[in-house]
Amino acid sequence: MExxxxxxxxxxxxxxxxxxxxxxxMATEGLHENETLASLKTExxxxxxxxxxxxxKLHDVELHQVAERVEAxxxxxxxxRRTLKGHGNKVLCMDWCKDKRRIVSSSQDGKVIxxxxxxxxxxxxxxxxxxxxxxCAYAPSGCAIACGGLDNKCSVYPLTFDKNENMxxxxxxxxxxxxxxxxxxxxxxxxxxxxxxGDGTCALWDVESGQLLQxxxxxxxxxxxxxxxxxxxGNTFVSGGCDxxxxxxxxxxxxxIQSFETHDSDINSVRYYPSGDAFASGSDDATCRLYDLRxxxxxxxxxxxxxxxxxxxxxxxxxxxxxxxGYNDYTINVWDVLKGSRVSILFGHxxxxxxxxxxxxxxxxxxxxxxxxxxxxA
Amino acid sequence: xxxxxxxxxxxxxxMPCLSKMERMIVSMQDPDMGIKMRNQRLLITVIPxxxxxxxxxxxxxQKYGISEEESLHLGNLIVKHGYIYPxxxxxxLTLRADESPYRFQTPYFWTSTKWPAxxxxxxxxxxxxxxxxxxxxxxHEKDNYNLLHKRINHTWDFVVMQAREQLRAAKQRRKGDRxxxxxxxxxxxxxxxxxxxxxxxxxQGPERRNCHTSRVQLNMDYYxxxxxxxxxxxxxxxxxxxxxxxxxxxxxxxxxxxxPIMSGCLPSNPWxxxxxxxxxxxxxxxxxxxxxxxxxxxxxxxxxLTDPLGRAQxxxxxxxxxxxxxLSFWEACEELRYGEQSRIAxxxxxxxxxxxxxxxxxxxxxxxxxMERTLEGIKTPHRYVMDDAQMHIYMLMKKDSYPRFxxxxxxxxxxxxxxIPPETKKRVFPFMRKQRHxxxxxxxxxxxxxxxxxxxxxxxxPEEES
Numbered sequence: 001m002e003x004x005x006x007x008x009x010x011x012x013x014x015x016x017x018x019x020x021x022x023x024x025x026m027a028t029e030g031l032h033e034n035e036t037l038a039s040l041k042t043e044x045x046x047x048x049x050x051x052x053x054x055x056x057k058l059h060d061v062e063l064h065q066v067a068e069r070v071e072a073x074x075x076x077x078x079x080x081r082r083t084l085k086g087h088g089n090k091v092l093c094m095d096w097c098k099d100k101r102r103i104v105s106s107s108q109d110g111k112v113i114x115x116x117x118x119x120x121x122x123x124x125x126x127x128x129x130x131x132x133x134x135x136c137a138y139a140p141s142g143c144a145i146a147c148g149g150l151d152n153k154c155s156v157y158p159l160t161f162d163k164n165e166n167m168x169x170x171x172x173x174x175x176x177x178x179x180x181x182x183x184x185x186x187x188x189x190x191x192x193x194x195x196x197x198g199d200g201t202c203a204l205w206d207v208e209s210g211q212l213l214q215x216x217x218x219x220x221x222x223x224x225x226x227x228x229x230x231x232x233x234g235n236t237f238v239s240g241g242c243d244x245x246x247x248x249x250x251x252x253x254x255x256x257i258q259s260f261e262t263h264d265s266d267i268n269s270v271r272y273y274p275s276g277d278a279f280a281s282g283s284d285d286a287t288c289r290l291y292d293l294r295x296x297x298x299x300x301x302x303x304x305x306x307x308x309x310x311x312x313x314x315x316x317x318x319x320x321x322x323x324x325x326g327y328n329d330y331t332i333n334v335w336d337v338l339k340g341s342r343v344s345i346l347f348g349h350x351x352x353x354x355x356x357x358x359x360x361x362x363x364x365x366x367x368x369x370x371x372x373x374x375x376x377x378a
Numbered sequence: 379x380x381x382x383x384x385x386x387x388x389x390x391x392x393m394p395c396l397s398k399m400e401r402m403i404v405s406m407q408d409p410d411m412g413i414k415m416r417n418q419r420l421l422i423t424v425i426p427x428x429x430x431x432x433x434x435x436x437x438x439x440q441k442y443g444i445s446e447e448e449s450l451h452l453g454n455l456i457v458k459h460g461y462i463y464p465x466x467x468x469x470x471l472t473l474r475a476d477e478s479p480y481r482f483q484t485p486y487f488w489t490s491t492k493w494p495a496x497x498x499x500x501x502x503x504x505x506x507x508x509x510x511x512x513x514x515x516x517x518h519e520k521d522n523y524n525l526l527h528k529r530i531n532h533t534w535d536f537v538v539m540q541a542r543e544q545l546r547a548a549k550q551r552r553k554g555d556r557x558x559x560x561x562x563x564x565x566x567x568x569x570x571x572x573x574x575x576x577x578x579x580x581x582q583g584p585e586r587r588n589c590h591t592s593r594v595q596l597n598m599d600y601y602x603x604x605x606x607x608x609x610x611x612x613x614x615x616x617x618x619x620x621x622x623x624x625x626x627x628x629x630x631x632x633x634x635x636x637x638p639i640m641s642g643c644l645p646s647n648p649w650x651x652x653x654x655x656x657x658x659x660x661x662x663x664x665x666x667x668x669x670x671x672x673x674x675x676x677x678x679x680x681x682x683l684t685d686p687l688g689r690a691q692x693x694x695x696x697x698x699x700x701x702x703x704x705l706s707f708w709e710a711c712e713e714l715r716y717g718e719q720s721r722i723a724x725x726x727x728x729x730x731x732x733x734x735x736x737x738x739x740x741x742x743x744x745x746x747x748x749m750e751r752t753l754e755g756i757k758t759p760h761r762y763v764m765d766d767a768q769m770h771i772y773m774l775m776k777k778d779s780y781p782r783f784x785x786x787x788x789x790x791x792x793x794x795x796x797x798i799p800p801e802t803k804k805r806v807f808p809f810m811r812k813q814r815h816x817x818x819x820x821x822x823x824x825x826x827x828x829x830x831x832x833x834x835x836x837x838x839x840p841e842e843e844s
Contacts (some may be wrong), residue, residue: 037598041601047609051611054616060618060619060620061620062619063623066624067627070630097820099820101657102820118817119815119816121816123819134584143820143821161822180584188712188716189716189717191718198588199591199592199593200593201593201594208718208719209719209720217593218603220594231680232679233772242587258611259607264394274629275625275626286398292619292623294621294622296614299619305441308399310395317640318636318639319633319636320626321630321637350577361638361657362636362637363643363647363648363649363656364639365639378647
């Protein structure tokens with residue numbers, strides 16, 4: 001008994017494949033002028049359908065079936081343990097410092113603040129010359145931060161406690177895109193930054209010189225998010241965009257290694273599973289999904305009929321058992337990654353949750369919202 | 379660069395939630411499975427086809443199997459987006475889980491309707507309100523009225539004429555209908571022209587898919603690349619799902635005990651008890667590591683390598699085996715891969731001198747093919763020139779040294795001496811809040827004496843807990 005999805009993909013390719021065959025014939029005859037944009041597009045669609053068929057062939061079991069023998073999760077209680085107030089406008093992004101307690105956050109009014117979130121003290125603050133600072137990142141050493149947004153750039157600020165020094169004075173402009181900066185991340189050192197932009201590309205930069213080391217082309221629209229693979233040997237990262245695609249890249253060559261296109265809308269957030277063998281995505285289609293890199297396919301969907309607003313940011317707990325997702329309906333849903341069910345819903349924010357990250361040692365997670373606050377949950 | 383908002387050009391494209399909300403609304407009005415509508419009394423007037431706030435909350439609970447809290451939250455969002463409006467207190471778009479009457483908004487006024495709410499329409503609406511009852515305009519409506527009066531002064535006669543005409547037509551209607559139409563309009567304008575300071579549900583953030591600033595061109599090259607990618611991808615080897623998914627189960631088993639959110643942490647989670655002992659005991663360099671931490675080094679070679687303490691122990695072990703240069707070489711290669719662009723040639727040369735040159739003091743044992751390739755490659759040094767050699771040494775350590783490390787006396791002693799911290803329960807008395815001490819910022823790279831001057835003292839203001 002053929003599963004219904006297989007039949008669907010056959011339907012899709014039955015007509016276009018004729019065009020594909022014709023195009024192939026004509027190509028061999030050397031009539032390249034007949035390759036119109038439309039026929040290329042059709043050929044691409046048809047191949048995508050065939051690729052999905054190939055991927056489906058080795059899909060012999062569902063994740064929740066395999067997870068039946070795993071113990072169900074008990075009562076789940078997480079509360080807000082800290083509320084960070086100080087931004088005068090929507091909080092758009094945050095990142096943790098490796099010291100497990102400091103964070104950097106950025107907002108719509110251009111303010112970037114470094115907090116010791118344990119004491120809730122603000123330690124540094126700088127005002128960017130642009131609004132909508134949608135990306136910020138903490139350097140691995142803890143000595144600098146990077147941020148950017150509607151200025152189309154990514155800038156690095158060394159953190160100084162010298163009262164005579166103006167943080168903005170030492171600012172270094174690193175990345176230059178032609179549209180807004182949506183995400184940025186340091187690699188394994190303070191000296192390289194990876195960026196994602198509304199101009200449809202990602203790029204790797206040398207911080208010291210501002211030199212472009214590698215650029216990544218392949219998305220069909222704005223790139224909204226990225227995450228570096230946790231591997232010790234690998235040199236890959238995943239990105240998600242408005243073209244509904246999640247793409248895995250080789251940092252060295254700039255090539256796209258794998259691509260997944262199963263979401264129905266913009267992908268706002270991507271995050272690797274702790275083992276590095278998979279990654280999760282959050283989208284405006286109100287679902288989160290899990291993609292396995294070795295099986296080369298989507299292996300789980302986290303959705304509920306009552307959840308109709310987009311997921312803006314996702315992150316895993318340390319063991320990867322839980323997926324925390326912040327939504328545009330002001331809530332945070334906690335998913336059982338293996339069983340596919342929702343474990344809990346957390347209320348508290350009074351506007352969209354725009355950013356969410358689990359702390360480096362997994363003891364808590366931080367959420368930032370359009371309600372101007374950040375919350376630490378544990 | 380435009381910022382999408384209530385007055386924007388294509389405001390609804392970024393909101394797939396609206397079509398989902400509309401499907402919900404439609405099923406709420408289903409004659410069989412939807413909400414039971416009846417007449418609701420508003421003072422002396424009877425309004426047909428209405429429901430109570432309670433009805434809405436109950437229906438959502440039943441339909442989606444959610445809690446009352448979630449149902450109320452969802453219902454509130456539906457009202458805030460203008461799909462259901464209150465008949466009592468129509469100036470406040472909130473859902474009350476009581477007998478307050480509500481009605482479904484007419485599709486003409488649905489938030490997803492493509493036609494933008496024009497200034498003219500708004501002016502007519504405000505004029506109507508003003509004419510009908512002086513002082514009926516809310517604060518921000520008064521301000522908007524005055525602003526519009528100035529801005530479109532040339533068409534003001536038309537505005538007033540339209541307003542009067544609409545009012546006249548409305549007088550012909552039954553009182554119940556008049557109230558409904560007023561509430562419908564009021565709700566629509568509250569969504570499209572919210573009072574200043576109040577969050578607008580239509581606000582969306584920076585515009586996406588602006589083709590003028592994009593570097594993407596959906597041209598023939600783009601599709602050729604996609605076709606090329608698909609062809610390559612078809613041929614790649616995949617792993618059966620059953621095997622991959624087993625991996626998650628195993629990973630889960632191994633790591634759940636180490637996951638503080640899942641299994642708690644000893645002595646306690648600092649965020650919950652305000653006690654930072656957990657962080658002190660798990661600091662990057664500590665005299666006696668915890669048992670969980672030492673156990674984790676046995677899960678995977680990368681766990682041992684990423685933990686600075688683990689790496690230090692690995693180095694000690696490798697020294698005993700006279701292969702410490704492998705780890706040093708690997709670290710030097712990492713420095714190259716993630717280092718400054720300007721220092722590449724310098725670092726490559728340093729690596730060559732220390733590890734690869736014939737007679738080098740810390741010569742690494744790589745196979746001859748890789749060595750040949752590498753030596754050739756460093757003639758034109760670049761960031762990835764050591765990749766092959768680095769991988770070879772990494773695999774050597776992982777496949778060869780690592781298993782021996784786990785069986786070694788060194789590791790077994792570490793396990794035996796590792797501590798299991800005793801549990802500290804959360805303080806019973808909520809008013810005796812523990813002082814939250816600050817810690818030195820990593821950005822303070824100063825000698826010990828100076829650092830002491832700059833470390834902030836304990837805070838005096840405890841944060842409120844929810």
